[in-house]
Amino acid sequence: MAALRVLVGVKRVIDFAVKVRVAPGGAAVQTQGVKHSLNPFCEIALEEAVRLREAGAAAEVVVATLGTKASQETLRTALAMGADRAVLAELAEGAAAGPREVAVALAALARRLQPQLVLLGKQAIDDDCNQTGQILAAILDWPQGTFASRVSLEPGAVQVQREVDGGLETLRLRLPAVLTADLRLNEPRYATLPNIMKAKKKPLEVVPAADLGVPAGPPRLRLLQLQEPPPRAGGEKVESVESLLGKLRHAGRI
Amino acid sequence: MAGLGMGAGLRLLRRIPPGFGGSRLQSTQEAQAVLPKTGTTTATAAPPKAQRSLEESKSFAVGMFLGRLNAEQVFPYPSVLTEEQEQTLRELVGPLSRFFEEVNNPFKNDALEKVEDETMKGLKELGAFGLQVPLEFGGLGLNNTQYARLVQIVGQHDLGVGITLGAHQSIGFKGLLLYGTPPQKEKYLPRLATGEWVAAFCLTEPGSGSDAASIRTRATPSPCGSFWTLDGEKIWISNGGLAELFTVFAQTPVRDERSGESRERITAFLVERGFGGVTHGPSEKKLGIRASNTTSLHFDSVRVPAQNVLGGLGGGFKVAMNILNNGRFGMAAAMAGTMRGLLQAAVAHASTRTQFGAKIHKFGAIQEKLARMALLHYVTESMAFMISANMDRGDPDFQIEAAISKIFGSEAAWAVADECIQIMGGMGFMQEQGVERVLRDLRIFRIFEGTNDILRLFVALQGFQGLGAQLRGVQAALRDPLGNVGVLTGEVTRRLRRKAGLGSGLSLQHLVHPELKDGAQQTQQCLELFATTAEALLLKHGKRIVEEQFALKRVADAAIDVYAMAVVLSRPTSASWPRCGRSRTETSGTFGTCRGPWWRAGGWWCPPRWDSDSKNTPKHPKIPQKYPKTTLKHPKNHPGLPTAETPQNTPKTSLKHPKTPPGLLTTKTPQNTPKYPKNHPKIPQKPPWDSDSRNTPKHPKIPQKPP
Numbered sequence: 001m002a003a004l005r006v007l008v009g010v011k012r013v014i015d016f017a018v019k020v021r022v023a024p025g026g027a028a029v030q031t032q033g034v035k036h037s038l039n040p041f042c043e044i045a046l047e048e049a050v051r052l053r054e055a056g057a058a059a060e061v062v063v064a065t066l067g068t069k070a071s072q073e074t075l076r077t078a079l080a081m082g083a084d085r086a087v088l089a090e091l092a093e094g095a096a097a098g099p100r101e102v103a104v105a106l107a108a109l110a111r112r113l114q115p116q117l118v119l120l121g122k123q124a125i126d127d128d129c130n131q132t133g134q135i136l137a138a139i140l141d142w143p144q145g146t147f148a149s150r151v152s153l154e155p156g157a158v159q160v161q162r163e164v165d166g167g168l169e170t171l172r173l174r175l176p177a178v179l180t181a182d183l184r185l186n187e188p189r190y191a192t193l194p195n196i197m198k199a200k201k202k203p204l205e206v207v208p209a210a211d212l213g214v215p216a217g218p219p220r221l222r223l224l225q226l227q228e229p230p231p232r233a234g235g236e237k238v239e240s241v242e243s244l245l246g247k248l249r250h251a252g253r254i
Numbered sequence: 255m256a257g258l259g260m261g262a263g264l265r266l267l268r269r270i271p272p273g274f275g276g277s278r279l280q281s282t283q284e285a286q287a288v289l290p291k292t293g294t295t296t297a298t299a300a301p302p303k304a305q306r307s308l309e310e311s312k313s314f315a316v317g318m319f320l321g322r323l324n325a326e327q328v329f330p331y332p333s334v335l336t337e338e339q340e341q342t343l344r345e346l347v348g349p350l351s352r353f354f355e356e357v358n359n360p361f362k363n364d365a366l367e368k369v370e371d372e373t374m375k376g377l378k379e380l381g382a383f384g385l386q387v388p389l390e391f392g393g394l395g396l397n398n399t400q401y402a403r404l405v406q407i408v409g410q411h412d413l414g415v416g417i418t419l420g421a422h423q424s425i426g427f428k429g430l431l432l433y434g435t436p437p438q439k440e441k442y443l444p445r446l447a448t449g450e451w452v453a454a455f456c457l458t459e460p461g462s463g464s465d466a467a468s469i470r471t472r473a474t475p476s477p478c479g480s481f482w483t484l485d486g487e488k489i490w491i492s493n494g495g496l497a498e499l500f501t502v503f504a505q506t507p508v509r510d511e512r513s514g515e516s517r518e519r520i521t522a523f524l525v526e527r528g529f530g531g532v533t534h535g536p537s538e539k540k541l542g543i544r545a546s547n548t549t550s551l552h553f554d555s556v557r558v559p560a561q562n563v564l565g566g567l568g569g570g571f572k573v574a575m576n577i578l579n580n581g582r583f584g585m586a587a588a589m590a591g592t593m594r595g596l597l598q599a600a601v602a603h604a605s606t607r608t609q610f611g612a613k614i615h616k617f618g619a620i621q622e623k624l625a626r627m628a629l630l631h632y633v634t635e636s637m638a639f640m641i642s643a644n645m646d647r648g649d650p651d652f653q654i655e656a657a658i659s660k661i662f663g664s665e666a667a668w669a670v671a672d673e674c675i676q677i678m679g680g681m682g683f684m685q686e687q688g689v690e691r692v693l694r695d696l697r698i699f700r701i702f703e704g705t706n707d708i709l710r711l712f713v714a715l716q717g718f719q720g721l722g723a724q725l726r727g728v729q730a731a732l733r734d735p736l737g738n739v740g741v742l743t744g745e746v747t748r749r750l751r752r753k754a755g756l757g758s759g760l761s762l763q764h765l766v767h768p769e770l771k772d773g774a775q776q777t778q779q780c781l782e783l784f785a786t787t788a789e790a791l792l793l794k795h796g797k798r799i800v801e802e803q804f805a806l807k808r809v810a811d812a813a814i815d816v817y818a819m820a821v822v823l824s825r826p827t828s829a830s831w832p833r834c835g836r837s838r839t840e841t842s843g844t845f846g847t848c849r850g851p852w853w854r855a856g857g858w859w860c861p862p863r864w865d866s867d868s869k870n871t872p873k874h875p876k877i878p879q880k881y882p883k884t885t886l887k888h889p890k891n892h893p894g895l896p897t898a899e900t901p902q903n904t905p906k907t908s909l910k911h912p913k914t915p916p917g918l919l920t921t922k923t924p925q926n927t928p929k930y931p932k933n934h935p936k937i938p939q940k941p942p943w944d945s946d947s948r949n950t951p952k953h954p955k956i957p958q959k960p961p
Contacts, residue, residue: 077348
């Protein structure tokens with residue numbers, strides 16, 4: 001049994017069931033008073049890490065996030081799901097936290113904690129960037145296995161089955177490696193109530209983001225405008241293909 | 255205040271029927287449990303202590319009967335959760351709700367008449383079976399308020415599962431939590447917390463439902479004293495077919511140390527199915543909560559070790575009553591949750607259904623229904639959390655309030671379910687929507703854990719016990735009037751002021767938000783009316799009040815109304831709920847809740863001057879003071895009608911106003927009824943509640959003579 005440590009990166013996002021609205025001002029999404037939860041793909045990644053530990057292939061699961069103080073709640077949920085300890089890289093309110101910043105923070109933590117495996121969700125459901133895992137692997141210069149739908153650890157390596165456009169691709173990567181979880185990797189467990197109580201005793205460390213080298217400057221991406229899609233207008237039935245083509249030409253669509 | 259006033263007052267108070275509370279006078283066993291006994295060896299509190307503590311009780315309901323405003327437990331709205339506890343609760347709410355939304359299927363559970371195996375397993379893994387078991391035994395160690403919040407979620411989704419969980423932890427092993435010795439707790443709690451063992455509460459028998467003290471199951475001690483042999487039958491036991499641990503109540507011979515004679519007293523036992531001799535009948539087919547397993551149980555020479563006695567020999571009745579008492583707030587919380595779900599369904603339907611060219615929630619008839627449903631939900635929720643917070647704070651007296659919340663919650667939920675189906679129309683009637691199942695599930699809540707009828711008697715009698723104690727206290731003071739001038743002056747002044755309609759100084763205005771002052775005013779008036787009436791009833795009937803169930807029920811209804819008014823004034827006022835704030839809805843809700851009872855109490859009639867002399871009765875502007883003379887005359891010479899020659903004499907009229915219908919007089923007023931001093935300006939000339947209906951206050955809407 002190797003002293004294999006797994007680092008899982010998670011993100012606190014608006015709950016998937018919430019109807020998202022544009023905040024007044026049109027520059028951001030309404031987040032005040034809205035229900036937040038753990039990103040579903042991060043949940044899958046965490047579940048995989050916990051299963052590895054339960055199977056004996058890993059010794060410790062550390063969960064980490066870059067966020068404000070509110071992210072502590074998310075970390076507690078992660079601890080309730082089975083992580084051993086948690087680290088919060090704390091940002092000031094309103095500071096930038098895009099994929100680059102997250103990757104820098106996780107890289108710093110990886111250098112500190114020396115995990116053999118870093119597991120992330122493939123993307124967050126609020127920005128759908130699908131960049132963090134890749135940028136992190138590049139910073140650390142580690143092999144990456146993205147869109148993983150099956151993971152199995154071998155001594156010194158990990159075999160990853162990836163879901164790609166053409167089908168399924170299986171890779172063997174030398175450890176340490178970065179993996180990002182796709183939907184069909186596993187089905188996350190429900191956090192049981194006793195585990196939630198036990199999670200209170202697990203250590204949660206708070207580290208200022210600046211200590212991890214997260215750049216404090218202005219974000220490199222600026223959101224210019226955000227608007228809701230126009231409400232769906234009524235449709236129109238046409239009698240023949242010719243009149244359909246005529247209408248489309250008239251509307252400037254073709 | 256010496257002289258005439260004092261003397262008059264003393265005469266008012268002197269006549270207290272002897273022996274009240276001092277002897278066995280009960281017609282209901284619930285009453286028996288709470289009224290002090292003499293010369294018995296039950297484990298209940300000794301009579302003098304009970305009387306004193308009731309007087310000093312901080313309970314709002316007890317104070318109501320005494321004419322006092324015991325505001326401590328009600329104002330401000332109690333909030334007991336620490337930051338950490340609140341945080342924990344918030345973390346627990348998510349997974350539990352998710353489980354009930356995604357995994358539990360109430361339709362399946364109802365159709366199968368059991369909780370699905372997967373769901374049961376999931377609930378056990380979730381930790382839902384040990385919510386209040388202390389952490390060291392593997393439970394979640396939740397306090398009552400946190401438990402109430404979780405029970406609210408369960409009640410919202412599936413009452414059948416709610417009862418399965420509740421029968422297990424709210425009553426099934428509650429006795430173990432309340433009265434268990436450390437070895438008993440260590441032995442059983444860990445397995446109960448994980449749900450490995452399910453528990454059941456076994457009290458009801460074919461011949462003993464409400465009359466719990468008359469159970470026939472018997473436990474005979476072995477000659478060596480190391481075990482008991484249990485024989486008997488229990489029916490309608492929730493979880494009967496699933497449970498491994500039973501809290502069983504049986505009659506046991508108890509030797510009175512002083513007299514040496516042996517009496518039968520109820521004792522509680524922890525019985526394991528594994529002891530042998532425990533069998534259960536088939537699962538009962540029920541109207542509602544079909545998912546809950548209900549069976550009869552047979553105990554056939556079951557050997558129960560002596561160390562499995564719970565709560566001491568002979569203490570069974572008290573154990574049973576306290577277990578039920580302790581679990582009542584949970585019922586109210588579950589009802590609040592159910593009502594929330596029903597409201598959601600009703601609103602969803604009303605806001606999407608279009609008829610007559612508009613969404614039906616635009617119509618007043620529907621709005622009224624929704625408003626009433628919301629009101630009932632708000633009151634129940636407020637009561638549930640107030641009582642759970644009172645219990646968590648350590649307030650010792652909450653029994654009456656708990657009973658009130660159970661009565662109110664179960665009846666409110668039934669009404670809300672009914673109205674929800676009404677709003678949904680034909681859709682509501684269909685099984686697919688699920689609301690009909692909720693209605694069926696709700697029916698039992700007015701029956702079990704103390705039928706609402708029995709609980710009403712309990713509320714009234716428990717309150718009267720306090721009042722009786724107070725009157726006895728005053729009587730004692732009367733034996734030494736000079737030494738107790740303060741007491742007597744205070745008491746007499748209060749009573750005289752009340753009777754004169756001047757109000758005895760109870761004020762809620764400083765406790766509530768200014769916006770709610772009307773409601774506070776109405777509540778004050780109701781409190782005054784209530785206290786006056788309660789006292790008059792007790793003075794009239796004395797110890798026989800126990801048999802006056804017509805009056806007791808009405809007193810209880812009034813008590814429930816007043817408590818609801820107080821609760822609903824407290825919650826919006828409270829500053830301890832900064833997030834919720836005080837919405838217009840809440841204020842209107844308060845108005846709505848207060849107005850009904852106030853109206854019913856006759857508060858609009860203003861000062862409670864129940865003067866029999868109608869000259870002084872305030873004249874209501876809308877009621878004609880004289881009735882128009884009738885123009886109908888009996889047609890004397892009409893052909894065909896019997897004349898004087900016929901055997902049947904022409905009756906002037908055979909209609910007589912039923913002043914005192916024969917045979918319906920309740921009790922004869924005893925010969926030594928207090929004579930009211932005539933001609934005293936402040937004292938009404940006749941006692942208000944006289945059985946002679948000539949003096950009974952005339953209801954303004956009933957004509958005194960037929961027109």
